[in-house]
Amino acid sequence: MAAAEIRRARADATRNREQLLAAATRLFAAAGAEPSMRAIANAAGVGIATLYRHFPTREALVDAVYRDQVSRLTAGAGELLAQLDPPAALRRWMDLFGEWIATKNGMLDTLLAMVESGEIAHAHTRAELLGAIDELLEAGRASGGLRADVTAEDIAAALIGIFTVAGPPGHEALAARLLDLLLDGLRPCACGRPEPAR
Known part of the structure; x- marks a missing residue:
């Protein structure tokens, strides 16, 4: 993999993680009960597999x-x-x-x-x-x-x-x-x- 592709992949991974943290924070603050992992992934605009890649468990x-x-x-x-x-x-x-x-x-x-x-x-x-x-x-x-x-x-x-x-x-x-x-x-x-x- 070329250096530029590696940098792009790392940037994408960092952005996805930040989006997941922001979405989880918003949902946790708004929810009366714990939201599902799928709801958090949807709110972050990523797939459930991406969420579990960054955060393997709740x-x-x-x-x-x-x-x-x-x-x-x-x-x-x-x-x-x-x-x-x-x-x-x-x-x-x-x-x-x-x-x-x-x-x-x-x-x-x-x-x-x-x-x-x-x-x-x-x-x-x-x-x-x-x-x-x-x-x-x-x-x-x-x-x-x-x-x-x-x-x-x-x-x-x-x-x-x-x-x-x-x-x-x-x-x-x-x-x-x-x-x-x-x-x-x-x-x-x-x-x-x-x-x-x-």
Whole structure:
């Protein structure tokens, strides 16, 4: 096979994989139950054989989507800080976190089984996400835009609570309002009272 053909085949394979990840992410976020592998292949515009060539099992696909989303969240903190002031970056990151939670809805059964079997290290994912929140909080503290007494664990717990209440489809406006209220509570107190010590 000529070098040009090899490059074209690799480019096609990369494009197909990206299309499959994007389609699976969309379907997982929109679905109440896990979509079929065939539905994912159709949504990506590829044949079922192409899907199985890239992801031989449902677990392999779920793992790839999960890791892709976590990677986007962790890298997203720095990218957002390069574009926005820290409070705005944190607020946008909260939206990304909500999208990640929504994606898990359509792959929950498989994901839980994988966490239980040890195929996905939940503790490692948690550490990565807390690290991203810490990066945002540190920038906010340095700029004076966010309170100094709030921890990444505080933010994570609040986000899980918000998306438990307002995560299902049709509750986007409630989620946005609760996230705005959360961010307001993270701003330094301007009332002349000292912030509580930790």
